[in-house]
Amino acid sequence: xxxxxxxxxxxxxxxxxxxxxxxxxxxxxxxxxxxxxxxxxxxxxxxxxxxxxxxxxxxxxxxxxxxxxxxxxxxxxxxxxxxxxxxxxxxxxxxxxxxxxxxxxxxxxxxxxxxxxxxxxxxxxxxxxxxxxxxxxxxxxxxxxxx
Amino acid sequence: xxxxxxxxxxxxxxxxxxxxxxxxxxxxxxxxxxxxxxxxxxxxxxxxxxxxxxxxxxxxxxxxxxxxxxxxxxxxxxxxxxxxxxxxxxxxxxxxxxxxxxxxxxxxxxxxxxxxxxxxxxxxxxxxxxxxxxxxxxxxxxxxxxxxxxxxxxxxxxxxxxx
Numbered sequence: 001x002x003x004x005x006x007x008x009x010x011x012x013x014x015x016x017x018x019x020x021x022x023x024x025x026x027x028x029x030x031x032x033x034x035x036x037x038x039x040x041x042x043x044x045x046x047x048x049x050x051x052x053x054x055x056x057x058x059x060x061x062x063x064x065x066x067x068x069x070x071x072x073x074x075x076x077x078x079x080x081x082x083x084x085x086x087x088x089x090x091x092x093x094x095x096x097x098x099x100x101x102x103x104x105x106x107x108x109x110x111x112x113x114x115x116x117x118x119x120x121x122x123x124x125x126x127x128x129x130x131x132x133x134x135x136x137x138x139x140x141x142x143x144x145x146x147x
Numbered sequence: 148x149x150x151x152x153x154x155x156x157x158x159x160x161x162x163x164x165x166x167x168x169x170x171x172x173x174x175x176x177x178x179x180x181x182x183x184x185x186x187x188x189x190x191x192x193x194x195x196x197x198x199x200x201x202x203x204x205x206x207x208x209x210x211x212x213x214x215x216x217x218x219x220x221x222x223x224x225x226x227x228x229x230x231x232x233x234x235x236x237x238x239x240x241x242x243x244x245x246x247x248x249x250x251x252x253x254x255x256x257x258x259x260x261x262x263x264x265x266x267x268x269x270x271x272x273x274x275x276x277x278x279x280x281x282x283x284x285x286x287x288x289x290x291x292x293x294x295x296x297x298x299x300x301x302x303x304x305x306x307x308x309x310x
Binding site for chain 1: 207
């Protein structure tokens with residue numbers, strides 16, 4: 001990554017303009033050209049320096065259900081349970097974490113009612129209880145990493 | 148409590164479907180979306196603006212890969228904060244530069260006594276721990292305990308398909 005890549009990564013975390021030629025607008029702020037900025041964004045996405053670029057939708061405002069879920073899985077059952085959980089299309093991210101509660105995933109369903117059904121299914125198929133942790137309150141959501 | 152759904156009409160839904168995987172890298176990306184959904188570009192931009200104003204879209208921008216930027220330590224800091232103070236303190240923790248996501252979530256005593264979650268990214272664990280100390284200082288006596296849970300493995304990482 002060179003200085004322009006870093007500038008683009010930093011700038012685009014803040015927001016991308018809603019106008020006819022948004023890449024040109026960004027290019028002007030960064031002292032580059034429209035074509036250059038477009039090419040750089042394409043490459044940063046291809047190289048997975050950026051994982052997403054576009055509108056960030058709020059799942060619940062769209063009418064969906066969303067929850068963080070944790071499970072406490074003994075070592076001998078971990079791979080089996082991970083496979084079952086990962087196979088569900090409603091599971092977007094699944095991380096192993098260092099704690100007695102060692103499996104953490106995000107469950108996204110089309111409706112809030114769908115959450116209970118999906119969680120029941122996970123408990124049934126894995127044989128382990130789920131700790132559903134939907135957000136009660138959101139205080140701040142913004143990623144601002146300095147490239 | 149969860150955010151209520153915002154009423155979207157069929158054109159809004161088409162725009163969501165056309166953009167949830169990202170914006171095209173063409174000079175006039177919203178024009179490209181307009182062509183795809185069969186509406187005028189000005190209408191598409193107005194709809195996107197309205198979704199931004201109503202929180203259906205948090206923002207239009209880029210999400211960086213923290214690992215690629217050198218942030219190797221991904222610490223989920225969790226805090227047991229007295230209920231009467233958690234909202235006021237949660238707002239302040241969320242404002243800290245080092246915190247990317249901050250939520251109140253339910254406890255599951257005794258296994259899980261924590262009700263405040265703050266994601267902290269650092270170049271290494273020492274940095275995450277230093278940022279956690281900042282949070283601890285801010286919370287003061289209202290906090291009865293905390294932990295930092297590091298991720299050791301990404302088991303699955305696909306985008307949210309929400310429409």
